Amino acid sequence: MTAQPKVRLRNLYxxxxxxxxxxxxxxxxxxxxxxxxxxxxHVLGLQDINVDMQAGEITVVMGLSGSGKxxxxxxxxxxxxxxxxxxxxxxxxxxxxxxxxxxxIRQNKMSMVFQxxxxxxxxxxxxxxxxxxxxxxxxxxACEAEAVKWLERVGLAGYENHYPAQxxxxxxxxxxIARALTANTDIMLMDEAFSALDPLIRTDMQDLLLELxxxxxxxxxxxxxxxxxxxxxxxxxxxxxxxxxxxxxxxQGILLNPNDPYIEDFVSDINRARVLRxxxxxxxxxxxxxxxxxxxxxxxxxxxxxxxxGETGQAYRVLDGETPxxxxxxxxxxxxxxxxxxxxxxxx
Amino acid sequence: MAFYDGVFKTLGxxxxxxxxxxxxxxxxxxxxxxxxGEKAEAAGPIFPFPSLDHLNKSxxxxxxxxxxxxxxxxxFLAAKPALKSVLDPLTQPLSWMLDGALYLFxxxxxxxxxxxxxxxxxxxxRSKGVTIFVAFSICLLAFIDHYDVAMQTLSIIFVCTxxxxxxxxxxxxxxxxxxxxxxATVPVLDLLQTLPTFVYLIPLIFLFSVxxxxxxxxxxxxYAIVPVIRLTDLGIRLVDRDVIEAxxxxxxxxxxxxxxxxxxxxxxNIMAGINQTIMMSLAMVVIASLVSxxxxxxxxxRGIRNLxxxxxxxxxxxIVLLAVILDRVSKAALSRVDMTRVGH
Numbered sequence: 026m027t028a029q030p031k032v033r034l035r036n037l038y039x040x041x042x043x044x045x046x047x048x049x050x051x052x053x054x055x056x057x058x059x060x061x062x063x064x065x066x067h068v069l070g071l072q073d074i075n076v077d078m079q080a081g082e083i084t085v086v087m088g089l090s091g092s093g094k095x096x097x098x099x100x101x102x103x104x105x106x107x108x109x110x111x112x113x114x115x116x117x118x119x120x121x122x123x124x125x126x127x128x129x130i131r132q133n134k135m136s137m138v139f140q141x142x143x144x145x146x147x148x149x150x151x152x153x154x155x156x157x158x159x160x161x162x163x164x165x166x167a168c169e170a171e172a173v174k175w176l177e178r179v180g181l182a183g184y185e186n187h188y189p190a191q192x193x194x195x196x197x198x199x200x201x202i203a204r205a206l207t208a209n210t211d212i213m214l215m216d217e218a219f220s221a222l223d224p225l226i227r228t229d230m231q232d233l234l235l236e237l238x239x240x241x242x243x244x245x246x247x248x249x250x251x252x253x254x255x256x257x258x259x260x261x262x263x264x265x266x267x268x269x270x271x272x273x274x275x276x277q278g279i280l281l282n283p284n285d286p287y288i289e290d291f292v293s294d295i296n297r298a299r300v301l302r303x304x305x306x307x308x309x310x311x312x313x314x315x316x317x318x319x320x321x322x323x324x325x326x327x328x329x330x331x332x333x334x335g336e337t338g339q340a341y342r343v344l345d346g347e348t349p350x351x352x353x354x355x356x357x358x359x360x361x362x363x364x365x366x367x368x369x370x371x372x373x
Numbered sequence: 374m375a376f377y378d379g380v381f382k383t384l385g386x387x388x389x390x391x392x393x394x395x396x397x398x399x400x401x402x403x404x405x406x407x408x409x410g411e412k413a414e415a416a417g418p419i420f421p422f423p424s425l426d427h428l429n430k431s432x433x434x435x436x437x438x439x440x441x442x443x444x445x446x447x448x449f450l451a452a453k454p455a456l457k458s459v460l461d462p463l464t465q466p467l468s469w470m471l472d473g474a475l476y477l478f479x480x481x482x483x484x485x486x487x488x489x490x491x492x493x494x495x496x497x498x499r500s501k502g503v504t505i506f507v508a509f510s511i512c513l514l515a516f517i518d519h520y521d522v523a524m525q526t527l528s529i530i531f532v533c534t535x536x537x538x539x540x541x542x543x544x545x546x547x548x549x550x551x552x553x554x555x556x557a558t559v560p561v562l563d564l565l566q567t568l569p570t571f572v573y574l575i576p577l578i579f580l581f582s583v584x585x586x587x588x589x590x591x592x593x594x595x596y597a598i599v600p601v602i603r604l605t606d607l608g609i610r611l612v613d614r615d616v617i618e619a620x621x622x623x624x625x626x627x628x629x630x631x632x633x634x635x636x637x638x639x640x641x642n643i644m645a646g647i648n649q650t651i652m653m654s655l656a657m658v659v660i661a662s663l664v665s666x667x668x669x670x671x672x673x674x675r676g677i678r679n680l681x682x683x684x685x686x687x688x689x690x691x692i693v694l695l696a697v698i699l700d701r702v703s704k705a706a707l708s709r710v711d712m713t714r715v716g717h
Contacts, residue, residue: 104621127624128624128625130624131622132623132624133624135622136623137619137623139615139618141615142615143615143618143619145619145633146613146616147637157623160623160624160625
């Protein structure tokens with residue numbers, strides 16, 4: 026882990042209601058969400074959230090609807106005010122900022138992509154894309170050039186003068202992403218950015234995001250309710266339930282080692298062969314074994330199965346680049362495909 | 374004796390009642406009774422409602438209803454000098470504007486005015502049909518020698534609508550930003566909208582001289598400003614929350630939000646409010662002819678007063694024509710605004 030996380034959330038609480046600060050004591054004393062609603066008529070949004078988001082990584086926050094994930098992302102730029110807790114961006118306390126300071130951080134440090142796109146319907150695609158720069162008061166001609174550049178990058182060259190209503194949902198979200206990229210901020214907040222799109226386009230957009238990320242190394246905070254999407258994108262996965270973090274860590278680790286029945290239910294429907302990587306199930310090198318071939322640490326188990334042709338009696342040497350780092354017995358691979366495996370083969 | 378005598382007696386109020394001899398003005402019934410030498414109360418109902426007048430018959434210290442209306446009138450007259458000294462200079466520019474507009478519309482010759490109006494309607498509506506209809510209607514009015522009165526009506530509407538928009542849009546914006554201001558303003562708007570149009574004129578006649586044009590100007594503006602305020606407020610409140618959230622997330626200041634997002638997206642609603650404002654000022658300008666507003670309304674009034682049926686009907690049709698012109702042009706402008714919003 027790197028020295029300073031880009032974004033840190035410390036003991037973050039959010040309670041919706043008029044006297045949230047008063048009922049906070051009850052929550053800290055252990056009152057449940059249902060009791061809080063029944064006895065005090067306040068809704069518990071988030072409780073005791075501690076998450077570190079590293080620079081250049083995609084942190085995915087996953088949970089079902091009502092788990093507080095959209096509430097959580099809106100705390101990072103204080104679209105929602107927390108009841109208690111600290112929000113640190115580059116070590117700077119967002120809670121201590123004045124109104125102007127907050128506007129500054131929204132303009133220069135964070136950009137946001139929305140589930141419902143939230144484009145300005147009366148502006149053209151190009152004007153929408155240039156909006157974050159125009160808000161900062163930059164030279165309109167330069168803004169325009171920047172907007173055209175990013176529109177081309179997300180595959181919308183030629184649509185500059187269309188209005189959002191003339192585009193399909195997928196294209197509108199590309200504009201949303203182009204808008205966030207034009208802002209040229211280190212941090213991108215994506216609130217269920219692909220949830221409103223149909224499955225094929227969603228896959229396209231996920232690929233586009235990963236491709237852009239390879240090049241730009243932004244700190245992305247991505248909200249989703251879809252585990253497949255979360256596993257595909259995440260460097261760091263945070264699972265929320267009823268406003269609390271149930272488990273967080275490297276996605277492969279969570280998949281192999283769910284620490285809560287809630288997560289077990291979640292991961293049981295996953296195509297594990299496609300999601301799990303060789304790295305997560307390999308064992309230490311042992312010179313006595315005969316290797317049937319070499320595989321890369323980043324290969325998926327699915328790929329390995331097709332290489333082996335379904336043979337389970339073999340073992341493969343695992344290479345990281347050129348150096349051998351471990352070996353994989355096909356029997357371990359098959360075991361890893363069954364949900365709720367014992368923790369012996371997993372690494373966190 | 375009167376019905377409620379017993380009540381005052383049992384309450385032990387006889388002394389208090391006897392103190393004041395009534396000095397209220399006589400009612401017509403009392404006057405007739407005095408003249409005829411009969412007892413007025415003889416014809417009264419067996420069990421009257423304990424109203425002020427009936428209680429007064431048993432006890433002189435209770436005021437009569439006529440004292441109440443007289444009190445209101447006296448109060449108004451007493452407050453008049455102070456109110457007038459504040460309102461008169463404040464509203465004087467309205468008189469100048471109305472007189473100026475009337476002068477301008479009359480002094481510009483028809484061969485400049487008609488093409489100008491047609492050009493304006495083309496610019497606003499960008500619709501051939503509407504523009505041709507406007508040209509046809511104005512020429513028709515001019516052909517039957519109603520050009521001058523129609524222009525007077527039009528000039529009053531231009532001034533009053535313009536001022537209504539200038540005042541109404543900022544008020545609407547302020548209302549959309551503050552719930553407490555909205556709660557305070559809505560009853561006033563309801564009152565302005567439900568007051569019978571003639572009632573507007575009563576306090577104004579007391580305050581200002583009937584010869585001043587601001588008298589009818591104020592009446593028209595008070596009546597017509599309501600829809601533009603309401604729809605500005607509504608339009609801004611109806612702007613998509615997601616879009617506002619995006620504007621916040623990218624750090625727009627409230628000024629940037631208002632000019633760049635809220636007003637453009639509320640524009641179709643604001644335009645609908647302006648359309649209603651124009652229609653309502655046209656309705657009021659006819660009634661305002663009772664207090665010396667010039668224009669087509671005067672002819673309608675003449676039709677009623679002198680039973681000149683034809684004069685009244687022609688003027689009425691002229692008003693309808695003006696109404697249709699103004700409505701079509703402003704609606705066409707509205708739909709044009711809506712089009713750019715959808716972007717087709």
